[in-house]
Amino acid sequence: MEVIFNRRSIRRYKKQAVESEKIEKLLRAAMQAPSAANQQPWEFIVVQEKETLEKLSKISAYSKMTAEAPLAIVLLGNEDRMTLQLHWEQDLAAATQNILLEAAHLGLGGVWLGVAPMEERMEIISEIFNLKDKIKPFCVIPIGYPEENQNNKFIDRFDPDKVHYEKY
Ligand SMILES: Cc1cc2nc3c(=O)[nH]c(=O)nc-3n(C[C@H](O)[C@H](O)[C@H](O)COP(=O)(O)O)c2cc1C
Numbered sequence: 497m498e499v500i501f502n503r504r505s506i507r508r509y510k511k512q513a514v515e516s517e518k519i520e521k522l523l524r525a526a527m528q529a530p531s532a533a534n535q536q537p538w539e540f541i542v543v544q545e546k547e548t549l550e551k552l553s554k555i556s557a558y559s560k561m562t563a564e565a566p567l568a569i570v571l572l573g574n575e576d577r578m579t580l581q582l583h584w585e586q587d588l589a590a591a592t593q594n595i596l597l598e599a600a601h602l603g604l605g606g607v608w609l610g611v612a613p614m615e616e617r618m619e620i621i622s623e624i625f626n627l628k629d630k631i632k633p634f635c636v637i638p639i640g641y642p643e644e645n646q647n648n649k650f651i652d653r654f655d656p657d658k659v660h661y662e663k664y
Pocket residue numbers: 503504505506507556558559607608609610611
């Protein structure tokens with residue numbers, strides 16, 4: 497899969513809107529992720545309103561690009577859907593990676609903005625969307641068509657020193 501190798505965090509976007517068919521493909525990719533006991537604890541908020549994107553850009557010092565993105569997807573875990581609560585963050589991480597890979601595949605770019613387990617960032621998102629306690633914000637992914645010179649491209653990170661065969 498070429499996108500695994502070419503995906504990069506994309507932080508600057510063209511103004512161009514992301515087509516609704518592509519948004520659905522991103523969400524479909526997310527929901528194909530593996531999850532503990534197949535619990536699929538995820539839910540998603542698709543955000544395209546400027547005012548909300550601006551609010552999301554303030555969750556940390558490292559999320560400013562969200563204000564300039566045409567789209568952001570907020571990933572949430574719903575406690576009611578969790579049979580194995582301990583694993584919800586891993587499930588959501590798999591869904592996040594699927595969105596990022598599908599975005600690269602569709603000619604889009606995005607970046608994973610970490611939220612959970614940082615209580616302060618989770619709280620900000622809960623307030624923006626007026627979420628009940630059982631709905632846990634996991635991350636935010638601003639997405640758009642990459643600005644020129646912001647493209648997904650291969651950077652070789654293979655490091656044989658990190659690989660151990662049979663024994664450590
Ligand atoms: C859990 C997690 C949290 C991250 N949070 C942020 C963030 O808040 N802001 C940001 O610009 N990038 C964030 N990133 C993206 C990383 O900085 C990026 O993946 C890393 O520098 C490697 O670059 P690449 O994605 O282009 O391979 C996060 C990535 C992960 C996995």
